[in-house]
Amino acid sequence: MPSVHFTPNLRRHLRVENTEVEGHTVSDALSRVFRDNPGLRSYVLDDQGRLRTHVVIYVDGRPVRDRTALGDAVGEGAEIHVMQALSGG
Amino acid sequence: MLLHLGTRKGYLALRRRGRGDWRCERTAFIGDPVSQLLPDPRDGRLYAALNLGHFGVKLRVSEDGGASFTELPAPAYAKQEASAEEAPSVDLLWCLEPAGPDPGSLWCGTIPGGLFRSDDGGRSWALNEALWNQPSRERWFGGGYPHPGIHSVLVAPDGNRVVAGISCGGVWISEDAGESWRVRTEGMFAEYMPPEMREDPAIQDPHRLAWCDGDRRRIWCQHHNGFFRSDDGGETWTSLDVPPSSFGFAVAAHPGDPQVAWSVPLVKDECRVPVDRRMVVARTRDGGASWEPVGRGLPEGDSFAVVYRHGLDAHPGEAVLAMATTTGALWISEDLGDSWDLVTAELAPVYCARFDRS
Numbered sequence: 001m002p003s004v005h006f007t008p009n010l011r012r013h014l015r016v017e018n019t020e021v022e023g024h025t026v027s028d029a030l031s032r033v034f035r036d037n038p039g040l041r042s043y044v045l046d047d048q049g050r051l052r053t054h055v056v057i058y059v060d061g062r063p064v065r066d067r068t069a070l071g072d073a074v075g076e077g078a079e080i081h082v083m084q085a086l087s088g089g
Numbered sequence: 090m091l092l093h094l095g096t097r098k099g100y101l102a103l104r105r106r107g108r109g110d111w112r113c114e115r116t117a118f119i120g121d122p123v124s125q126l127l128p129d130p131r132d133g134r135l136y137a138a139l140n141l142g143h144f145g146v147k148l149r150v151s152e153d154g155g156a157s158f159t160e161l162p163a164p165a166y167a168k169q170e171a172s173a174e175e176a177p178s179v180d181l182l183w184c185l186e187p188a189g190p191d192p193g194s195l196w197c198g199t200i201p202g203g204l205f206r207s208d209d210g211g212r213s214w215a216l217n218e219a220l221w222n223q224p225s226r227e228r229w230f231g232g233g234y235p236h237p238g239i240h241s242v243l244v245a246p247d248g249n250r251v252v253a254g255i256s257c258g259g260v261w262i263s264e265d266a267g268e269s270w271r272v273r274t275e276g277m278f279a280e281y282m283p284p285e286m287r288e289d290p291a292i293q294d295p296h297r298l299a300w301c302d303g304d305r306r307r308i309w310c311q312h313h314n315g316f317f318r319s320d321d322g323g324e325t326w327t328s329l330d331v332p333p334s335s336f337g338f339a340v341a342a343h344p345g346d347p348q349v350a351w352s353v354p355l356v357k358d359e360c361r362v363p364v365d366r367r368m369v370v371a372r373t374r375d376g377g378a379s380w381e382p383v384g385r386g387l388p389e390g391d392s393f394a395v396v397y398r399h400g401l402d403a404h405p406g407e408a409v410l411a412m413a414t415t416t417g418a419l420w421i422s423e424d425l426g427d428s429w430d431l432v433t434a435e436l437a438p439v440y441c442a443r444f445d446r447s
Contacts, residue, residue: 012120013144014160039160043144046178047165054143084143 002029002078006040009084014039026057027070029080044082054088057081090404091445092411093135093155094419095123098437100137102155108423109430115155123440125399127185130446132192136211138163138182146182146199148211164197164205164214177201183240184399189248189266196251196267198239202229204253206267217267220253225272225291229258232294232313240398241298245305252308252323257294260310262323276326279314281358297398298323299342299350302405307347307376311340311398316352318377329377333364339401343408343425348376351403351410351426353396361395368392370412372426385428387420394418399441413439 001020010016015037023029034041046052051067058064058081064072074080090105091114099119103111118139124146125138135155139147149158166177181200188194193210204217220226229237233256241254251263259272274290286292294313301307308319310326315335317326329335336357343349352371355361363369367390369382388394394414402411410422412429417436420429 010144013141013147042147042163042165043141046145048168048176048178050178052143052145088143 001076002074002080004029004033004080004082007081007083010040010043013043016040023074025070026059026064026066026072026074026080029074030070030082054085056083056085058083090407090409091128092402092419093126093128093441093443093445094413094436094439095126095137095399095441095443096417096437096439097122099123100126100155101436103419103432109421109432111419111421111432117151117155117158118149125182125185125441126443127187127195128443128445128447129187129192131187131190132210133447134192134210136161136185136195138185138197140181146179148182148197150211161211162214164199164203164207164216166203166216177203179203180236181234181238183238184242186242186244188244190246191248194248196242196244198242198253200231200234200238201236202226202238202255202258204239204242204267219263219268220261220270223261223270223272226258228289228291229255230292232256232296241295243298243300243305243308250305250322252298252300254295254298254310256296257292257313259290259293260295260298260323260326273324274326275324276328277310277312277314277317278328281314296338297340299340301342301344301347301350303343303345304347307342309340309342309350309352309377311337311352313358315357316340316377327377329373329380331371331373331380333369333371333382336361337396338398339396339412341401341403341410344403344405345408349374349425350377351401353401353412354382355395363392363394366390366392368394370410370422370426370429383426386431387429392416397438397440399443400439402442402444404444405446409444411442411444413442415439 021032100117102115127136135151148161148163169176184198195207197205205214243252272290310317334354368387369384412420415438418434419432
């Protein structure tokens with residue numbers, strides 16, 4: 001299963017745990033995480049479900065291309081990192 | 090007397106011990122931008138709006154005077170079916186006000202221009218569709234931000250009359266608690282726009298609105314083009330000449346005397362520093378017919394201080410003034426602005442200063 005890692009800076013604001021979830025896309029994987037932790041959603045995505053401007057997600061070391069629908073594919077053993085983008089200061 | 094401050098680096102509450110002697114009593118959200126605060130006089134709750142640089146806008150509430158906060162859902166736009174790049178998302182919680190006598194009824198003005206209402210203490214929010222769906226909204230635009238925003242919401246005690254200021258989208262009035270709206274900017278103008286748009290209501294940029302609680306027909310407006318006054322509750326506006334500059338962001342109304350108001354002048358309109366870099370407050374005591382620069386104790390030169398829209402407040406009972414700056418200074422006046430005491434110069438840039446009204 002893909003594993004999802006979150007920047008520890010999120011822990012200043014709410015409970016966040018790294019986890020392993022089913023999913024074939026970034027959107028699939030995050031949806032499963034948010035199902036267990038609904039408060040986390042608005043920290044990562046905006047009102048329309050797009051990736052927040054100053055949040056970046058890497059899949060196996062590459063930034064996701066689809067920041068609107070998060071449709072980038074993730075493999076069985078993918079490492080997904082949700083990080084704050086340095087553009088945000 | 091208690092003063093709440095929202096800063097670039099957190100929340101502070103300061104309590105008055107004596108003239109010029111204010112002690113920090115509480116802090117919260119250290120490191121995080123606090124864009125707005127509402128110490129709610131109806132039930133004692135303290136609402137704090139955050140603008141986390143990476144993780145979006147957040148809303149927190151305290152029921153123990155700021156000792157602890159819990160998270161509320163922030164106002165948000167409904168997800169659109171095909172989520173286009175232009176579909177709206179809340180960028181900033183810019184003003185928070187009681188929406189009437191019922192505790193828990195709230196207005197929240199936001200960037201990109203949505204006015205949201207809650208009737209359950211912020212546990213749920215609804216976009217005010219009547220204002221959002223105004224056809225002229227397509228001509229609104231951002232002032233200082235990429236998108237337009239609602240920074241001022243004046244609410245009559247019964248909650249029915251509401252006057253909202255939008256940068257840049259004019260002054261909007263409702264007589265029915267937001268069910269319907271009309272734009273009223275007659276008398277306002279914008280010299281910096283193309284001539285044919287000079288008086289277009291939908292492009293006016295009121296920086297901040299303030300009304301006199303003792304006579305709500307008198308509304309003061311610090312506008313991007315200058316300073317305006319209304320004597321009829323916002324229906325029509327008169328341009329006023331405020332020396333040393335009619336440009337600025339903040340305005341405060343005397344709580345009981347409709348003849349008295351304050352602004353904090355800056356060099357218009359892109360320079361935005363105190364005139365001659367000498368910080369002064371402009372005060373009128375005759376309804377805006379004349380203004381005098383006041384500010385004994387303020388820096389006499391070399392000042393780059395700007396007071397943001399929500400950085401100037403007049404205490405409702407005592408007519409004590411609080412003024413907090415982008416340079417991290419907090420000033421208090423206890424004599425209607427004649428003289429000022431520096432409480433601290435070591436804050437982060439201050440977004441809002443708000444006296445406790447409970």
